[in-house]
Amino acid sequence: MRITSHKANQFLSFALKILVVSAAVYFIWYKLTSDEQMNLEQFLNILLKYRVFSFTNILVLLFLTFFNWYFEILKWQNLSAHVRKNSFKKAIKESLASFTAAIFTPSRIGEYGAKCLYYARNAWRKVIFLNFMGNMAQLFATYFFGIAGLLFLITTLDLPLPFFNALLVAGLLVSPFVIYWIMKKFRLRLKGYSIQRLEDSFYNVPEEIRWKTMIYATARFLIFTHQFYFLLLVFKVDVSYPLLISAVFSTYILASIIPTMIIFDALIKGGFAVWVFGLLQVPQIVVLTIVLTVWILNFAVPGVLGSYFVLKYKKTTPARP
Template structure:
């Protein structure tokens, strides 16, 4: 009976892993070939016209993506050290596999559950919090650089913005801070968690881990925003560096205020990018092409790489006490 039950568990585990991978691959393929704002053939034609496919450009773009994910993995290795010593390779396996599981879930919820599967049940609460801490550090870096970018754009470009739009954007930017204040003031709980409890968990993590996490998150932000900037240069956008990088920073902060599935990340960023770069007279088709290219490099390819680790996942091997 136990043998039959064990085989059944193995079978259902295999089926689940295959379904996760198929879902991730299907979502990536859909994102690349069915973009409502960008015909795929036109996308390839534009990349070819501007020689984005040259060996030098491909090498530089891939190196940007590798560096981006190197620091993401390093960030998780640092955070998970609060629970156990983690090698870089094991951290890479956990990061990529959980990312694949997160592609088709709202606000990357799947990432939390997938990372837990690599740890014993007694550590799951800590892992969920550490993953939350890592994502919060990334959001903080986005807000820090993004607000600086928005302020630079506002003071450097003559914007004809209706008062309603200014109030709406300002309100959205401050929503996280207002939510934090309200939840703490009235002791509101979200799925059993309160701000006070989160703060207690935060202070239990060593200061060294917290600072390293924030530094790695900031480095990541600088890397993938400059990958965007590099593509702007390849598309011969003739605008000064300060204005271009401020526009990139602004795009990322505006996109970050709308929770969504990773698969729709390019669509959300594309909408904000078209608006922001339109102020600098950058053609819409170039902006959309760059957004989709960056999505493929930093989301699509890592998602496919993570599929390998999802299929190879074995609980007994990875859930180490």
């Protein structure tokens, strides 16, 4: 009976891994082939036209992608140290495998569950919180630079509907504090946690880990936004650095407002990017091509690499924290 049960568990585990990988690969392929604004052939032709595939360009883009994920993995290695000592190699496995599981789930929910599988059951709540803390650090970096970018654009450009733009920036500035106040006032919960419990859990994490998490999140943000900026240069967009990087920052903060599945990340960013860069007279087709290229480099490629770790996953008894 135990042998049969063991074989059944092995089969279910294998089937689940195949399902996760198949879903991730399908969603990536779906994104690349079903965009109504730009088909795959058109996308490739534009890349060839601007020589994006030159050796130097590919080297720079892959370099930035590597360090984007290097700092993401460092961030998780740093956070997971609050549960148990974690090697960089293990952090790679946990980060990429959980990312693959997150591709087809709303608001990256799959990432939380996938990371828990590498830890003892009694540490799952802590792992979920630490993952949430890492995502919030990334969101904070996006808000900090994004609001600065929006303020710079609004005060530099002669934009239409100045009142609306001022209202938008004001709303972005105060909305996190309003949400925080409402949740604390009415004792609402976020992912099963009350605000008071989140605060207690946050301050239970050593200060060194908190600061390192913020530094790694900031480094990541600056890397992938400058990857976007580098592509703007490749596509010969002749606009000053302050305006271009402010537009990139603004695109990311506007896109972060809408929770979505990773697979639709390029669609959401594309819509905001077209509007923001339209203010700088950047052609729509160039903006959409850059958004999709950045998505492939930072989401599709790591998602495919993570599939390997999903397939290699073996249920073990993790060390207790």
